[in-house]
Amino acid sequence: MYNLNPVTIAIIAVNVIVSLKGFDDRLFFEKYKFNVGSIRRGEQIRMFSSGFLHVDTTHLLFNMLTLYFFANAVIFALGQLNFIIIYVASxxxxxxxxxxxxxxxxxxxxxxxxxxxTGILYAAILIRPEMNLYMFFVPIPIPGYIFGIGYLLYSIYGMKNRIGNIGHDAHFGGAVGGYVVTLMLMPSLFKTDLGHIGLLAIPIIILFVLYKTGKLH
Structure with a gap:
């Protein structure tokens, strides 16, 4: 068991409270979800508020469990304030x-x-690339940086082929946010772990190339 930091508890609590409100109040859900048309009409609050709404309890539980497992690695390395900065920026x-x-x-x-x-997950992997992750369908531990690269490559595949009712681009953008902001807050990583920084940048470069060559969509 992990000892949850008060900041992590607060973020989980806000997610649960807002999501439960959205489950019961459809007008509330529609007012604060991410919607391109509404955002382009000036409702910028949706860029932030949508991150605390969820489709159902499974969606909410999966995200909060992921946060639970990776939050401490970021908080221990960078502190509570920087953790919040990475979370919001992602x-x-x-x-x-x-x-x-x-x-x-x-x-x-x-x-x-x-x-x-995903931004917190990528920040944790950047800080501790040697961490081992265990997946339900893989019986052996996966090095964190391998998982990170694979996850973003799958996100690119999902974006390109519109796979499932999943926001692959939001996942990818969140990971990039976590990657960039973590390096800004912890530049010492360039001296101690430049190799992993380069490896984790590969999917970002691939996305850029695909976009520039018109092969993303």
């Missing part, structure tokens, strides 16, 4: 990337803390 960056790729799809909507949580 949430917003994920939605910004989603808005950019769907800017002409006025009907496009999304909710969830996935972008923010």
């Amino acid at each position: 949430l917003v960056f994920g939605n910004l990337l989603s808005l950019y790729f769907h800017k002409e799809e006025y009907w496009y909507s999304a909710v969830g803390a996935s972008g923010a949580v």
